[in-house]
Amino acid sequence: MPTPEPNRAQYSEIWTDLNTRLNRIELSDGGLAAALDALKSQQLDLGFIKDDLHSMRRYRFAHPEDPARFFLVQYNPVRALRFSGAGRRTPPEGSVAKNDGCFLCPDNILWQQDGLEMGYEIKLNPTQYIAWMNAFPLMPLHCVIANGNHVPQEWCLNGATIECLSLEKMLDDLVRLSERLPGYVGFYNGKGAGASIPGHLHFQFFKRPDLWPHFPLEVAALESGIETHGTIHNYPLAVKFWRGDPEDIVEGAGSWIRRWLSRNSDQFLSLSANIISTFNQAQRKSELYFVPRHQSRAQSPEMSGTIGGIEVLGEMIFSSEEDGKRLERGEIDYHTAERILSAARFDGVDA
Template identity: 30%
Template sequence: MTTDIDAFLNSELSAWPMADENFKRIRDSFTDGNRTVISDGDSAWQTAKLFVNHRRASITAKTDAASIAARRCFLCPANRPEFQSSQRWRDYEILINPYPLASTHLTIPSINHCQQSIEGRIPDMAALAVELEGMCVFYNGPRCGASAPDHLHFQAVSREAVANFFNDALPKEEINNPSTHTTNSGRVKLYSCTASPFPFFIIEAQDTVKLETMIMKIVSALKAIQSESEEEPMMNIAMRYDSTSRLITTFVIPRAKHRPECYGQENGQMLVSPATIEMLGTIVCSRRDDFDRLNLSEANRILREVGLNKDEFRKVIGKL
């Protein structure tokens, strides 16, 4: 599928001037100083900041029920830009994201207009990761960065945007759990990351069924510490596949908040709205002033604020 995606991307950009310009801008960002690593060179967890002014609409998107009801869904075919075409994949469509965060950035919405929810969709997400080997396939929860929480969708980006996600040297600790074991049908192991500013889960699985079971165990545990709310727990999920080991590596990142206290456009505030890309270590800034002011201390404070704290994380582990 990767070759097909490359051809599809080139075809879309040749016919869509606005998207072509945005992709040129993001590719330049990785070489012209608009992406800067701000963490210590010895740090296992890389924190970077990225200036992309075409992401302003996404960062400032209003996702409350009234705002969603008042606008047309931009992921439904009837409301898409005239230059945007699609490729069918199972019960989804593959679209080029016209406001990219990487040299390849896809949005993969369901063909049906239905709420953003991960339940029952893990096998599809895993299959996408296999099909798009070498890319990061991710899911923004409806209250964790999805600008279209009313329409189920995944996204996928090339690896330069998510360096931590492809860093196999990240320190991690195995979590002892009855579901963490090796079987004839493939192993599944559960870890916590020990290098990031906030705690999250890493799952290594060769079996999609066991992967889905593990992720849904985490979802249930998160619900339990949130008084078993009927809403989907706040989280971001990212997956990648390696055909040599046949492993699907999944990050499940529990969240405490959608946006940090500093979010806003007034003096002293910053337009930083963490979604999966930010939680994987690349802080996206749509204003030059925010990009220039953001330092490592502030970046870590933002990530800690919107991530789950260590005490709550330990409670989740206790519920698994």
């Protein structure tokens, strides 16, 4: 007997109640971060979040000659279970899979996750986003913030024929969400640069961990002494960095990225990026990192997973059993992480 579809009316009633409650929390002192905290508790209670990260281990590997420089590696044996919890792929009788069963379209999520997965509607004028918790998080409060519409992950430039977000709108949305989530790191993974669902535009956000809350990429930005914008040195990846008010960052980064795309137009269809955004509350400044990527350089032979936003920040996610054993045997060090990131390096940021 196939499982019947969860009760749609009941689901939508719980959804509305939950969203009303979360919105009230957001409008009180805690802001969006408090609303996400409450969503996480609800999703843990319902059993949608399968891992509370109790088995996750993080390692810090310092550079042998310069201990201020370091990389992080994490290993979590529970992640091996994530494929069994990925949700159903074929709809029950009476349901239709929309957009090829996209895992970020709310109509599909209802039957894919048996009514367990609930989201929080974030209004970002005039666009709507929905925050969804990660069932197998990589970081504390790790969530996906997905566009309310099924629009592709790629940005649009002039002359695009399909409906999608312009580069500037995408940057603006990412930066605006970050501004509402101080203490979080937000990022965009382009197609072939760690995006797991390239059909539906989404960002990922997570709360900074208590231990080692600042990432190697951020330390490299600080060491580079960049005031408003510049290139980060002392890092295995080529990275462009901006700091300032949201409007200035979106304008500056937008025009720089357009120039970068046109300089590399011969490889246009293979170009991708990781874009990382944080908000420094003490200085009231946004910070944005643009990491140019090429879709053919998504992996390293020294790590089983794809190189995405968290690796780019300087924390390698070791997920296979073999990865875990190499860590235990002491076969991993600073230079391993450096080589993993170098495999994804795509130059051409200095022109």
